[in-house]
Amino acid sequence: xxxxxxxxxxxxxxxxxxxxxxxxxxxxxxxxxxxxxxxxxxxxxxxxxxxxxxxxxxxxxxxxxxxxxxxxxxxxxxxxxxxxxxxxxxxxxxxxxxxxxxxxxxxxxxxxxxxxxxxxxxxxxxxxxxxxxxxxxxxxxxxxx
Amino acid sequence: xxxxxxxxxxxxxxxxxxxxxxxxxxxxxxxxxxxxxxxxxxxxxxxxxxxxxxxxxxxxxxxxxxxxxxxxxxxxxxxxxxxxxxxxxxxxxxxxxxxxxxxxxxxxxxxxxxxxxxxxxxxxxxxxxxxxxxxxxxxxxxxxxxxxxxxxxxxxxxxxxxxxxxxxxxxxxxxxxxxxxxxxxxxxxxxxxxxxxxxxxxxxxxxxxxxxxxxxxxxxxxxxxxxxxxxx
Numbered sequence: 001x002x003x004x005x006x007x008x009x010x011x012x013x014x015x016x017x018x019x020x021x022x023x024x025x026x027x028x029x030x031x032x033x034x035x036x037x038x039x040x041x042x043x044x045x046x047x048x049x050x051x052x053x054x055x056x057x058x059x060x061x062x063x064x065x066x067x068x069x070x071x072x073x074x075x076x077x078x079x080x081x082x083x084x085x086x087x088x089x090x091x092x093x094x095x096x097x098x099x100x101x102x103x104x105x106x107x108x109x110x111x112x113x114x115x116x117x118x119x120x121x122x123x124x125x126x127x128x129x130x131x132x133x134x135x136x137x138x139x140x141x142x143x144x145x
Numbered sequence: 146x147x148x149x150x151x152x153x154x155x156x157x158x159x160x161x162x163x164x165x166x167x168x169x170x171x172x173x174x175x176x177x178x179x180x181x182x183x184x185x186x187x188x189x190x191x192x193x194x195x196x197x198x199x200x201x202x203x204x205x206x207x208x209x210x211x212x213x214x215x216x217x218x219x220x221x222x223x224x225x226x227x228x229x230x231x232x233x234x235x236x237x238x239x240x241x242x243x244x245x246x247x248x249x250x251x252x253x254x255x256x257x258x259x260x261x262x263x264x265x266x267x268x269x270x271x272x273x274x275x276x277x278x279x280x281x282x283x284x285x286x287x288x289x290x291x292x293x294x295x296x297x298x299x300x301x302x303x304x305x306x307x308x309x310x311x312x313x314x315x316x317x318x319x320x321x322x323x324x325x326x327x328x329x330x331x332x333x334x335x336x337x338x339x340x341x342x343x344x345x346x347x348x349x350x351x352x353x354x355x356x357x358x359x360x361x362x363x364x365x366x367x368x369x370x371x372x373x374x375x376x377x
Contacts, residue, residue, distance in 0.1 A: 008224035011305065015220075019309050026313070027320075034322040035267035056322060092261030094190060102324055119260045124329040126195060126338040128186030 036102045039081040042110060049107050055083060056102035056121060064097050076101065087115040094120035150221075152229050152369045159362045166359050173352035180345035188342070194258055195342070201251040203350040204244045207357055208276065209311060211241035215283075216308035219301035231297035232372065234304060235287050236364035240357055242280040249273060260324060268317035269325035272310060279307035293372070 001009075026033060036056035037045065047053060060082055063075035070089060074097075075082045085103055095101055100121035105113045148158035181199035188195035215234050222230025252270070253263045264270065283300055290296030318327040329338045338346070 004225050008220070011220050011224055015305055015308070018306065019312075022309050022313075030321065033268055035265065035324055036322050038322070056324075090261075092259065094259050095261075099190075117262070119262055119265065119324055121324055122190060122259055122326055124326045124337050126198075126329060126342050127189045128339055128341050129189045129192075130186060131339065132189035 038078045039076060039083045040078055042083065043081055047107065047110075049109065051107060052104065052116075053107050053113070054102055054104045055085075055113060056100065057082070059095070059097050059099055059101050061097050076103065083110070084112045085115050086112070087118055089116075089118070091118055092120040094122055150227050150229050152232065155229070156366065156369065159366065163359070163362060166355060166362070170352055170355035170359055173348060173355055177345060177348040177352045180348055185345045186339075186341050191259060194255065197251050197255040198342075199345050199349045201248060201255060202346060203353040204247040204251065205273070206350060207353050208241050208244040208248055208273075208280075209314065210354075211237055211244065211357065212276065212280070212304075212308065212311060215241070215304045216311070219304040223298065223301050223305075228297075231301065232368045233361075233365055234283075234297070234300055236368045237361050238280060238283045238287060238300075240360055240364070242277070242284055244353075244357070245273065245277045245280055249277060265324050267323040267325060268321040269314065269323050272314045272317050276307075276310055276314060279303075279310060283307070293375070 031045075036054035037047070038057050039055065042053075042055060055076060057076040057078040060075035060077040063073075063077075065073045067073055072087045072091065074085055074087075076085055077083075085105070087103070087105075095118060100123065102119040102121050103113065103115040104117040104119075105115035107113050148154040177199070181196055185196065185199075187193050215237060218230040218233050221227060222234070252273075256265075257263050283303055286296065286300050286303065290299070317323060318325055330343075
C-alpha cells in the first residue's frame with residue numbers, strides 16, 4: 001500500500017469514527033432533539049405536568065370549536081390517542097381539521113393542554129388545486145389529511 | 146476528466162464551455178422563473194405560497210451539494226496532495242454560503258404564513274443553521290492566514306469535520322419529529338409532488354446549478370491567477 005492510500009484510509013477512518021461519535025450523541029439525546037411528542041408518546045413517557053411542552057398530531061375531525069373571540073378548543077389525535085387543547089390567540093393559515101398541527105403549551109393533565117402557540121404542520125404532498133377539485137367531483141378524493 | 150484536478154487543463158476546458166454556459170444558464174433561469182411564477186398551478190393546501198419552494202428547495206440542494214463537493218476535494222487533496230483541490234475549496238465556499246443564506250431566508254418567509262412562525266429550533270432548521278456557521282468559519286479561515294499551505298490544510302480538515310452535518314441535515318426529518326416536512330422527492334419512491342410542480346422545480350434546480358457552476362469557474366480562474374501572482 002502506497003503512502004497516499006494510507007493517508008486516504010486514515011482520513012476516511014477518522015471521518016467514520018467522528019461520524020459515529022456524533023450520531024451516538026444525537027441518538028442518545030433523542031428526547032431533547034425531538035421537536036414535539038405525539039399524544040401516544042406523551043402517555044408512554046414520564047412527562048412532568050405544569051411544564052411547557054410541544055405536542056404534534058392531526059386535528060381531530062369535528063372537534064374544533066370556537067368558544068369565544070380568538071378562543072378555540074380542539075383535539076389533537078394520532079389515531080390511537082388524543083389530547084384536548086385549549087387555545088387563545090391567532091391560528092395560522094394552514095390550520096384546519098384533519099391537518100397536522102404542533103402546539104406549544106403548559107400540560108395540565110395527560111389529556112389536557114393549555115396552548116400558548118399553535119404551529120401548522122404541512123406534509124410533503126404537493127398537488128394543483130384544479131386536480132383536487134376534479135378528484136372531488138368524481139368522488140375519488142380519498143386521501144385523509 | 147483531468148480538468149477536475151489540473152489547473153491548466155481546467156483553464157483550457159472552461160474557456161471552451163464558458164460562453165455556452167452563460168447562454169444556457171440565462172435561458173434556463175428565464176424559463177424556470179416563467180414556469181414557477183406563471184405557468185405552475187397553485188397548491189391545493191398552500192395556494193400560491195408554494196412558489197417559494199422553487200427558490201427554497203434548489204438553493205438548499207445546492208448548499209448541500211457544494212459542501213459535498215468540497216468534502217470530496219478535501220479528502221482527495223489531503224490524501225493525494227493535489228493543490229488544485231484546495232484552490233477549488235477556497236473558490237466555492239462563499240457560493241455555498243450564499244445558497245445556505247438564501248435557503249434560510251426563503252424558508253423563514255415560507256414558514257411565517259404556513260406554520261405560523263419565522264423560526265423554530267427543530268432538528269432540520271437547527272442543522273441547516275449549523276451548516277451556515279460551518280460555511281462562515283471556512284470562509285473566515287480562508288481570509289485569515291498568510292501561509293497558504295497551512296491555511297489550506299486547516300480548511301480541508303475543517304470541511305471534513307463539518308461534512309458530518311450533511312447526513313444529519315438529510316435524515317433529520319426522518320430520525321426525529323420535526324416541524325419541517327419530510328422530503329417530497331427521494332430516489333426510492335415516486336415523488337409525492339405533482340408533475341406540474343415537479344417540472345418548474347427541476348428547471349429551477351438546473352438553472353441554479355448552472356449559475357453555481359458559472360460563478361465557480363470564474364472564482365477558480367481568479368484563484369489560480371492570484372496564486373500564480375503570489376509565486377512569481
